[in-house]
Amino acid sequence: MRKIGLINALLLMFVFNASAQIFSNKVVGEKKLEERDSLKQAVYPYMLPIWGEKVTKLGFDLPYSAGFSTQYFYQESDILINNLFVGFNDGTMYDLDEIVRFNKATARTNSISVRPDVWLFPFLNVYGIFARSNNDTNVDFGVYVPGEFHLDPDLGFQWNWVKAMDFKTEANFEASTYGFGLTPTMGVGGGFIALDMNWSWSDIPELSEPARIFVFGPRFGKNFQFGKPGQSLAVWVGGFRVKMNTGTSGSLSIDEVLPGFDDQITGAYEKIEKSQMAVDDWWSGLTIQEKADPINIAKRTAANKGLSVAGSVVDAASRAETVQYSLDKRQAKMWNFIVGSQYQLNKSWALRAEVGFLGTRTHVISGLQYRFGL
Template sequence: MPKIIPVTLLVLFTYSGLSQVYTNKPGKKQQVNTDTLGPYDDVLPILGRKAHERGFDLPYSAGISLNYLFQESSIIINNLQVGFNKGDMYNLDNIIRFNDATAATNAFNFRPDIWVFPFLNVYGIFSGSKSSTAVDFSVNVPNGTGYTEVLTAKTKAEFQATTVGFGLTPTFGVAGAFVAIDMNFSWSDIPELSKPAYVFVLGPRVGKNFRFKKERALAVWVGGFRVDINSRTDGSIPLSSLFDSGELAGKIEAGYIRLDEAQTNLDNWWSRLSASEKKQNATKYAVAQAAITKAGDVLNEVESSNGRIGNSTIEYSLDKRQEKLWNFVLGTQYQLNKSFMFRVEAGFLGTRNQVIAGVQYRFGL
């Protein structure tokens, strides 16, 4: 029943990151009057004029940006159930062992944003992505004295997604540095899932903005990145997208042989027990026998489906989560002028790696 699991998850993460622009206020040694900053004619942000009068050099209130994201992360899968061709579902939690599960995404993200207040940026998320989930797993059944590995498999499911969402980024200054707390909420439409996948991203960052001549500036920051995904996933995927029919047939045949070995070992172990030992181990024996029976039923379903693989589907339901919620981020943004900015950010440590690169154009409202 191998790769059935690969269908394992379709996890798509939407990253949007910082507001990408930061309010500048000159220090005492560089204090300038408001005339140096130029006239202020924008409607937004609210309270913008008062901030301008106090010496803050505000970014243009509106912007559009295009970002590229690559992300790879390890995930944990639990409570797996699978079915075939809309038939009965089998709970495989007690016989499946996931050795590794990795989700990867390549995405382009379009994001319009507005500074509503000098300290609050609000933005929208519109993203298209190509993603994959690679899974290494094994099927194991108890045999009385240990476990028999019925089969092992590696599989990779690929899919596309469309994502929409919104985010908020409160910002404030501390001791000449800035603090930004990015939060966004997104929903990804993936054809293989029964409903959109929800993701919440939290990204606190601390950094410094260095100003140069002619509106040029360089911001650098460090911070954290936390991703929460909806834990329950249900969907359906063609069997042919996961396996080659010939390869699958070989695994099924080997699985039957291993299953017979497990049954023989279990029967031999049971027959050697005394009456009192059988009484003590009755539950253990029943659990092992149920696992072997279930594995056999699933192998039968897989074999039947493989015979018409072009028309067969796998239905699945599972819980998944990030192996570690947080990772570390390091980023920088170069401001050519108040209208054009370029940004790069890398995330690492933990069990998630990501790279984000983007360009932004800003204008006043």
């Protein structure tokens, strides 16, 4: 069975916002007068898009109405995790937001996708997404227990938490993705705007439900035509926004969660025991009057309660065969910047490349598209 950490199964982060920059272009300018007149006089031979013939007679040059594209996608992004609850052997779920602290979580994806699409209207492209991906995740986190403590006049009882266990995990897994997208576009004189958006669901065996992702990618660019009919080069800039479902839950075998867990459990017991001895020594060193002080009573009660919770979690983990979890996760930053280009050999074939950077995510897209009339 594949080794996979508790959080590793949760950090699939890949998106398929890879709409090729084909668009309906309004032909303008004196140099394009002959081309515009030719479009107005031509008979539009295809069923799609709806209103295709009317728009052509208004001087719009329409792309072929249907197509298929295959695309390679690589991305790397940082993820933030909070609201972590963990239980063992289907028992009590413990709130571990203070006990488990994540230093860094990074997800990487390599995927191949196939996307059929049609122009439903002259300015609206709709498409489907079918993809397979290989993914690896790296998670760096620590498990903390209460250590020294004090009573702050303003903040109340305060712990100095001590790291009991430290983990760095890596996992590799595969996923299948399906979804759909919409791309409203507008082009005038070769300049264009495309507002690509899609919704996708990724099946991951380790999760109780599919991972849901929404992507929005506005792009603004210019298309430069060459001498041969249908041959052009488009360049663009834009943004790339990713939103994923925050709630995740599931169940894993303890052997898959944390290899070498027994040694870490032993160390955690020792640190909890050391902290408990410090509390007991402090209490036994107080005078009778000091033990009657409500502030000292509150300090001792809170200390014993915190150590009791930590001890219960570690004790339950030491006997666990399975671990159940729920948590919230999100992108460290939703937006990054993109730059791209597409070379169109003719109205049927096009090659595309795009890179995304800045923020906490980078991505690379390359693809090949074939179009035909429908």
